[in-house]
Amino acid sequence: MDKNITYIIAIIAVISLIIGVFGFVSFEGQIYDLNNSVTDLEDELANKLSSISSLEGSLTAIEDTLDDLETQVGTYQSSITALEQQLGIYNSNISALEQQISEQQDQISDQQGQISEQQDQIDEYQQTIAEQQQQIAEYQTVTLLDGYGNVVTLTEFPERIVSLAPSNTEILFALGLGDYVVGVTDFCDYPYDFSAWVAAGNMSSIGSYYGPSAEPIVSLEPDLVLATSASLDAADTLKNLGYAVLVIEGHTINDVFDDILLVGRATYKNTEAISLVASLRARMATVAETLLDATTTPKVYYELWYEPLMSAGPETFINEIITLAGGTNIFADATTSWPMVSSEEIITKNPDVILLPDTYMSDQIYNIADVYNRPGWDSITAIQNEALYEIVENTIVRSGPRIVDAIETIAALIHPELFG
Numbered sequence: 001m002d003k004n005i006t007y008i009i010a011i012i013a014v015i016s017l018i019i020g021v022f023g024f025v026s027f028e029g030q031i032y033d034l035n036n037s038v039t040d041l042e043d044e045l046a047n048k049l050s051s052i053s054s055l056e057g058s059l060t061a062i063e064d065t066l067d068d069l070e071t072q073v074g075t076y077q078s079s080i081t082a083l084e085q086q087l088g089i090y091n092s093n094i095s096a097l098e099q100q101i102s103e104q105q106d107q108i109s110d111q112q113g114q115i116s117e118q119q120d121q122i123d124e125y126q127q128t129i130a131e132q133q134q135q136i137a138e139y140q141t142v143t144l145l146d147g148y149g150n151v152v153t154l155t156e157f158p159e160r161i162v163s164l165a166p167s168n169t170e171i172l173f174a175l176g177l178g179d180y181v182v183g184v185t186d187f188c189d190y191p192y193d194f195s196a197w198v199a200a201g202n203m204s205s206i207g208s209y210y211g212p213s214a215e216p217i218v219s220l221e222p223d224l225v226l227a228t229s230a231s232l233d234a235a236d237t238l239k240n241l242g243y244a245v246l247v248i249e250g251h252t253i254n255d256v257f258d259d260i261l262l263v264g265r266a267t268y269k270n271t272e273a274i275s276l277v278a279s280l281r282a283r284m285a286t287v288a289e290t291l292l293d294a295t296t297t298p299k300v301y302y303e304l305w306y307e308p309l310m311s312a313g314p315e316t317f318i319n320e321i322i323t324l325a326g327g328t329n330i331f332a333d334a335t336t337s338w339p340m341v342s343s344e345e346i347i348t349k350n351p352d353v354i355l356l357p358d359t360y361m362s363d364q365i366y367n368i369a370d371v372y373n374r375p376g377w378d379s380i381t382a383i384q385n386e387a388l389y390e391i392v393e394n395t396i397v398r399s400g401p402r403i404v405d406a407i408e409t410i411a412a413l414i415h416p417e418l419f420g
Contacts, residue, residue: 144266147255148232148247150239157268158223158244163188164234165209168226168248170400171260174276175269183220185209190394190402214238224266250399253317253324257281260401280404284324287411290418291326298414300327301351301382302396304338306366309346313339317403318396325411326418327353347376353414354382357393389413 142154162183163169169188172181183204188194197203206216210230214237217225227235228249235245246266250256257277264273300322304310312318313334322329330349331339360366368388377383391413396406412419 140268142265142268144246144262146246146248146262147258150235150245150247152244152246152266154224154244154266156223158266160221160223161267162206162217162220162222162225164206164212164217164226164231165228165249166190166394167250167398167400168228168263169194170398170402171248171263172226172267174401175260175264175267175272177267177269180267182222183217185212214241218243226263251315251317253284253320253403256317256399256401256403259399276401280401283404284407287324287326287407291411291415293418294326294415297326297328298352299330299349300353300355300410300414301330301346301349302355303357304397306360306371309341309343311339311341313337317399321396321403321406321410324407325414327410327414343374343376347380350380351382352385352387354380354388355410355413356388356390357397358390359393387413 144152144154146152159180160182161172161177161180163172163181164185166185166188169181169184170190172178173191181203183206184194184198186195186205186207187209194203194205198205204216204220206212206220209228212231212234214234217234217238218241222243225235225238225243225245227238227245227247229247232247235247238245244266246262248259248262250259257280260277261270261273264270264276302312302318302322304312304318311331311334312322312329313331313336316337319329319332323332330346330351331341334341354371356368356371368390371377371388372383382388391406391409395402395409
């Protein structure tokens with residue numbers, strides 16, 4: 001019995017041992033699994049910690065960026081504050097300017113109202129003047145005496161006018177009488193190219209201004225003919241036929257102005273003629289006033305023609321123009337008005353300025369280079385200083401309104417230090 005119990009106990013012990021070993025092995029497996037789980041958790045935790053570290057770095061960078069943005073925002077806010085202050089000043093200035101503009105606009109409005117009232121009065125006066133001028137034109141008789149002793153009586157406005165010289169044509173057009181000029185010479189070329197008008201049938205040419213025939217003039221049935229000393233024969237014929245003829249040809253600037261006034265009276269353009277002469281005299285006065293600052297009076301040679309050499313002497317408005325322009329005509333002491341001169345005389349008189357007409361200097365026959373190359377002229381001051389100038393001849397040789405153009409032009413050439 002004891003032997004069986006011992007055997008049983010041994011069996012039980014073995015079984016218990018087996019069970020214990022199995023349990024231990026099972027426990028160790030659980031521990032191993034737990035260790036693996038812990039390891040996984042540790043790895044996951046490490047990854048999390050790494051992510052947190054990265055996030056912390058990003059957060060730090062974001063914080064730095066935010067700090068920079070806050071600094072920039074502060075700078076911008078300061079700039080905005082300064083701009084707002086400037087804007088406030090500008091707005092204040094604008095308000096002040098708007099106030100001034102408003103006040104000025106009110107003043108302008110008042111002035112415009114006054115101007116409007118004055119304009120209404122002027123319109124009334126002009127209407128009255130026009131009516132009175134119409135009455136004068138209808139009823140006034142004009143008796144005129146020209147420089148050659150011709151007496152002309154006009155009882156009405158001359159609607160058909162014939163000019164026998166370019167200077168007369170320029171006077172007529174300067175007075176606004178162009179619509180009434182029905183005949184001119186072949187040499188009339190200012191203020192328009194009348195040859196084109198003649199070709200178009202809008203005007204007639206009576207031919208040359210020197211010694212014209214009376215027949216083409218009579219065919220135009222003129223109410224008034226303006227002649228010169230170059231057309232005295234035709235003028236006498238026309239007067240004998242009963243036509244109104246005035247001979248006008250100024251030899252001085254005052255003569256030219258008198259001629260303008262005479263034509264104004266003959267054409268019932270008194271106001272226009274007086275205004276034109278006043279304007280011309282005012283321009284001359286401006287030149288004279290400027291010349292008060294001149295410190296020299298340069299010697300001037302005006303060449304009327306080159307073969308033979310001719311110039312302008314005393315008792316010509318060319319001589320007068322040179323004087324009024326601030327120069328001295330080297331042939332002012334000549335014995336004739338249009339003297340023929342020699343090259344030696346010109347060299348001896350040694351002009352500071354030489355004026356050459358454009359009419360022959362601009363063609364292929366003669367030019368400024370030819371003047372520079374004249375024998376012995378290299379000793380002349382004007383040649384040495386290259387003070388040779390072409391001028392529009394018709395402004396200085398025609399006894400018309402453009403003589404003042406010549407004074408202004410020549411003054412600028414003689415005294416560039418004053419006129420530029």
